Amino acid sequence: MAVYKRGYQRYEGPRTGTWDRLMVLPRFSWGQLMSQRLVIAVLIGAAFWPLLCGIFIYIANHIELLAGFGQGFQKFLAVDGSFFKTFMIVQSTFAIGLAAMTGPGLIAPDLTNNALPLYFSRPMSRWEYVLARMIVLAGMLSAITWIPGLLIFGMQVGMAGGDWFSKYWNLGLAVFLGFAMLVILASLVALASSAWVKWRVVAGALVLGFFFVLAGAAQMMNSIFRDSAGSLLNPLYLLGRLWAAMMGIDSPDESEPGLWACASALIGFCALMIVVLERKLRPVEVVK
Amino acid sequence: MSNEIIFTEVSKFYGEVLGVNRVSLRVPPGITSLVGPNGSGKTTLMNLMCGLIHADQGTISVRGISPRNPEQLMRQTGYCTQFDAAPRGYTGYQFVSASLLLHGYSPAEADERTWRAIDRVNLREAAPRKVAGYSKGMRQRIRLAQSIAHEPDVLILDEPLNGLDPLVRAETIALFREFAARGKHVILSSHVLQEVDVISDQVILIANGSIIAEGQIHNVREEMTEHPSQFLIRCPDAAKVAALLFAEDHITEVRLHADRQGLLVLTRSRERFSELLNQIVLGGQNIESIVQADANVDSLYEYLIGGGR
């Protein structure tokens, strides 16, 4: 009878490449996030509005169902730029809510119990860590933004046929790019606020603050200066302007800030978030 | 005004978690060590003594003053806690002088006392730096300075030697001895048992929230008769010596060391065992070394708390 001394053996096997290692954190975080009831609730909640729009598109493409209604109603049914813009605006509030709820929960546990040295004593740079966390958030947010967006766009193209597509093909691109901008900005804000404020709950409030309090401050600036330069501080306004431009919807009157100003303000916000992450995400707190 | 610290039937639960359960103690002045595994209730007892937490039932009196009255209690008590943090942004100097100002000392006297306390733990050059930048050992020492700055009669220290390197540890022990010599209470918790054995006048063994043994190490040992004393002998011809030992009735167990050069002997009476050894040596056997394996607190701890051999 052979007695095996099977205890701990040193691991000598092959090592995985950088890309596989990068996907480790997302895999574990998604698993954890999906187990939270609140996250599932928000995801389901965020599915209603695309569903509604889908039904709207279905009706818009089958006019005969509405024989009884008058001509006026017909015009209201047009599936065009402004339809997709309203769709994106409503979905973005869900996206921001989800980012505020799940984003801080990603970095805060690593900061409160000082787990960063464990990550950075492994062959993983700080930016790979941030990228991995971004992938987690981007994955979650895309599930409720450009994925349903492209779905209903595809549905509309399927039903309305080739000529609609040739006229409005830029809407599909606008939905994808527009939401991509929102997802990147929301992820950066969520990660930066949880790196800045170690408490998860306050970081969530900070994310909501960033989007809504800034809007209030911008509006106040406009009323005091009696012009509209203040809107450059309002992230949702900036996104709205870029979406509208991409979709070819009417641009506002002359006193609103130009398109390039809006784009550069957005890039400014993203740069600010990256600077906060660079300063705050250190394996060891160096006290001067 | 009695000068003892008295616990009567004190118990404390954090919700469901057991802190201490029905503890009754009388602690005379001098150095007392609270020894027990992590989570046995050492810190709970100390927090109860200083009023940081309140007992669910039972009464506590520290030299006649109840912990519910921090104004008088903390004038005569200093507590060097296990908590690492100083208030945000404080430097070492501010950490000590702020608490002295709260005592009502004039700024001049507070300053003079602060520097005296800081010199006691020789942190003079680190005093102007922020406590947040201190290493673990230096934080330990600045906390010690804060707890002795107002010359308390009762000094309570939670794992004071944890994180200190040898030279600072020796100084700290000397400080405790000096306090105890002046008739004050020094109550410290620790599980670096080599020190506790050397410095404490009496020991309180605590496990799972209740007191197991209390008193002088040696007489606690005497009171526990059921565990025999244990000796480790090194001798060239172990087998022969073992045979000689078995002849005596007070020897309960002898175990041969792997290298056949050593014996582990359990005996019920230390005196008769020593005399026996003398005869064996006079009889021509050469015994190179003999060490009592369980005199210090380590083994006491093992017996009482570790479940014994």
Place this chain on the structure above:
Amino acid sequence: MTKLWANQVLTIARLEVRKAFLSKRGLWVYLLALFPAVLFFGHGIDTQWKRKQWSQQVTSRSLVESVQIGERAADVRLKLGKPLRDFEYRRRRDGNDESRRMMEYFDGQRRYKFHFVDDLLKDKSDQALASLEEDTQVFSGMFQYFYLRLAIFFGCLGIFMNLFRGEMLDKTLHFWFLAPVRREVLLVGKYLAGLVASAIIFGGGTMLAFFAMLWALDPADVQAYWQGPGMGHLFWYTASAMLGCVGYGSVFLAAGLLLRNPIVPASMILLWESINGFLPAILQKLSILYYLQSLCPLPAPVDKNMPAVLRLILAPAEPAPAVWAVLGLLGVTALVLWVASQAVRRLEVNYSTE
């Protein structure tokens, strides 16, 4: 005995005030408090710069008012001469492209804007370059909507929550509990520190904003304003800001002692006070904001982009007389502080993880 307590309260207050004022973490409170002052100051500079620029090209008022809707852009330009700003752009409005043009003129006091669509004057608008009456309205709106609800609310939340809850999370509360100080004395000392810090920051912020509003206006109007209601306005604005700190301060101090999570009480109070206007009268009296707003000299202008349907059911209760407002506030504060003192006596140092 009370002399010792007083001494201890002052010592605690001095220690904590230094921390409240200088702590890096408290920086955003300054930002909140000084944001309106900075804006008004900027506005002042902007108007002065514009007045200097535009006064080189003054066209007489009668001439400007003689322009009628429908005139061609070239004719207007011929009549009025070179405009301050002549700006052409294209606008797409429901499908078709329009060429737009905008011209601005200045008559020394007011600025006139002419909007041309396809070269025909579509509409005229004019605005005073700087008018005290308008600015005071904007100030009152800013004070009641931004300052009371957001700045003072979140500022006090940050400062007063930090006094106990912050110390618990930093694991430093034991430093205070191990000092020979009664718990109530500690509470009063810390509350005083929070009060001094927030009152100075927000009272000062209000005054700064008030002066920043006035400095660029035309001196004669300002002088008349000072003779008239000016001084009273300044006093009541500052008083309501400071009383706001007193009220909100005590509420958040108590919340910091009783609850683990500061965001829950904050969002509840914020929600309660934002729907305040729509509640029945007696319920409206149950909020600190109501007393503060009734102290403000000018009623706040209703938010212009609030949807019409909401504006219908907005029924702000009749503001309470100033004396009642102050007494009501101090009464609420005393009650809340008493509850806090009971809580601080029972407070235990237990830094277990959240």
Place this chain on the structure above:
Amino acid sequence: MVPVLELDNLRVQLGRREILKGLSCRLGVSEGGGRAIGLLGPNGAGKSTLIQTMLGFHAPLSGTAKLFGFDCHRQPKEVRARLGYMPENDSFIANMTAVAFLRMMGELSGMPRGAALEKAHETLFHVGLGEARYRQLGTYSLGMKQMAKLAQAIIHGPELVILDEPTNGLDPAARLRMLTLIHEIKATHKMNVLLCSHLLHDVEETCDEVLILKDGRIVHHANLEEERRSNRRFVELELGGVTTGFAAALGTLGAAGVDEGEGRWRVVLPADIEIGALWRLAAERHLQVRKLTYRRDTLEEIFLKAVGHIRATPGDATKPPPLPVSPEEVTHGRL
């Protein structure tokens, strides 16, 4: 043979203060098998800073630090792929179970998913967390968290395991388990160990060589076997019974003895006297011999000499020992 760690005039500055002021040494040169290096020094000597510089957390002001020949600052990925790090303070993820935590850490170190899962269980059994491996780390006691930290440092079988104060704050039972584990890592699993601790007793039990730092400089680098010259002539004795006149009796044998109180004696035997003579002396005076051992320079004495607080370790002097080393002596020397 490539040394485990090679420092070449390494200087590191944190904020305005220069912590490491030019360290040069070669550590852990060994033919095969694991080598345990002890890193010692008084508080604030720069131990943790040195470890963090090796991990690439701080950029050196000048000079280089090489691990297995790789530069810690310029090639952090290669260096970190070869080491496991157990930080000093509490460091865990509260809402993860031990198995999930270890699996993630293993995969982050480059192990494929299947292997990481196997090793996670294997390592947890090895460190004694077998039955608690499905519980969340937030519910672990201090000792169990230290074991979990050690587990994540060895799961991917690194060539060097860096342990920063592994036994700090552990009660005796947990400390014993930790020391046996460290010994096993070096001996059976052939992994090098860098142990940074201020508990000299632990370093003495596990390390082959010791590097002593003080104020950012290397004051001593020693191979423990050589340093600890067991001086056959130096004996420690504890007697029961009346010991008056025992010193004089020792004098007759030509041995010098010092009474340390409570029956504890320190004796230096002249070359020709055997240990048996002491027994006979004690037996004649009906004294009980409670303790009789050869006295070695404990690491504490080596440490105190290295940091310059005592002139020489007792074992050093060939002449009879100067006043024996006792806490009082150290204190006076210090103040």
